[in-house]
Amino acid sequence: MRGEQVAREYGQALFEAAQGKGELEKVAQEIDVVGELFADPEFEGFFQSIKITSEEKKNVFNKVFLQGVSVLTRNFFWVMFDNNRENLFNEMRNEFERLLDEQSRRTVAKVITAVPLNDELKVKVQNRLTETLQKEVILETVVDPSIYGGMLIYANDQIIDASVKSRLNSLREKLIQTG
Known part of the structure; x- marks a missing residue:
């Protein structure tokens, strides 16, 4: 839990600095x-290695991103390297993106279905x-497929369970109670 809290603080600090x-x-x-480069196992392994010094990481980062990132972003990574927080990058990124979505009045909704949704149904669900x-x-x-039918929706820390599986479980519980 401590790592998650630190990641949130870093993500929030970057968000506030960028916003400012x-x-x-x-x-x-x-x-x-x-993040795309960190998805490469070799690249990620280098930056998360405890055997590589902070200065070596900064030098490689500079060579790779010399023209590609702002001073603010570069300094953010310097702080991460200096404090050995590279392993929390994905969580920091998630927090930054969450705050950006919140400010932009956007949210990601994860929709789980037993079969793929057609485009028309996707639009209806998204509009609703x-x-x-x-x-x-x-x-x-x-x-x-384990939900059998219907859908589960995760959005804004809420769960909407309209799956056949949950309805069957609910029915089973009622039958057991009336026994």
């Missing part, structure tokens, strides 16, 4: 670019969620 300089979108793009949440909704769809 009017560079939110620019920093978000830079963080995405760095946008209306309900009063935010722009970005749909992330996942197929999970």
Whole structure:
């Protein structure tokens, strides 16, 4: 839990600094670019290695991103390297993006269905969620046959369970109680 809290604090600090300089979108793009490189196991392994010094990490980061990132983003990574927090990058990035979405009145809704949604149904679900949440909704769809039918929706720390599996479980519980 401590690592999650530290990651949130770093993400919030970066967000506030970028907001203060009017560079939110620019920093978000830079963080995405760095995130793509961190997705490479060799690159990530180098930066998360405790055997590599902070200065060596800074030098490599500079060579890779010399023209690619702002001073603000570079300094953010310097602080991460100096405090050995590279392993929390993805969580920091998630917090930064969450704050950016919150400010932009956007939210990601994860929709789980037993079969893939067709485009028409995706639009209907997205429109209904946008209306309900009063935010722009970005749909992330996942197929999970174990829910049998219906859908599960995770959005804004809320869960809407309209799955056949949950209805069957509820019915089973009622039958057991009336026994």
